[in-house]
Amino acid sequence: xxxxxxxxxxxxxxxxxxxxxxxxxxxxxxxxxxxxxxxxxxxxxxxxxxxxxxxxxxxxxxxxxxxxxxxxxxxxxxxxxxxxxxxxxxxxxxxxxxxxxxxxxxxxxxxxxxxxxxxxx
Numbered sequence: 001x002x003x004x005x006x007x008x009x010x011x012x013x014x015x016x017x018x019x020x021x022x023x024x025x026x027x028x029x030x031x032x033x034x035x036x037x038x039x040x041x042x043x044x045x046x047x048x049x050x051x052x053x054x055x056x057x058x059x060x061x062x063x064x065x066x067x068x069x070x071x072x073x074x075x076x077x078x079x080x081x082x083x084x085x086x087x088x089x090x091x092x093x094x095x096x097x098x099x100x101x102x103x104x105x106x107x108x109x110x111x112x113x114x115x116x117x118x119x120x121x
Contacts, residue, residue, distance in 0.1 A: 026111055036113045040065050040106050048104030050115045052097035057090045057104040067107025074101040 029037040035049040044063030048071070049056055057069040071090035072083045075098040084090050085108075092099075101116040 033118050034115050046106045050102035055092050055102035070105040072103050073099050
């Protein structure tokens with residue numbers, strides 16, 4: 001039976017938001033297969049994560065970025081959703097557990113960061 005390799009979703013996002021490191025323009029702070037944390041050149045930190053039933057992009061309340069948290073997901077059988085965004089947290093859910101990948105960004109025209117779930121045999 002195949003199982004998806006994921007970390008405890010809430011703890012992952014919380015850990016990202018509690019730790020920051022000095023970085024320069026659009027730097028990745030930490031990255032895993034299903035999560036990422038980056039700092040934009042305006043010093044705002046963003047975090048993104050994906051799980052089978054949920055994906056989120058969070059904009060930390062620091063720095064001077066005006067951009068929103070942006071997110072879209074890829075679900076088995078349906079493909080990519082459109083982009084959603086919010087001033088602090090963008091989230092998408094799939095109660096059926098069909099999410100396989102997510103893309104995150106810190107503004108409409110910013111760099112896109114991808115996260116995905118890896119299936120194990």
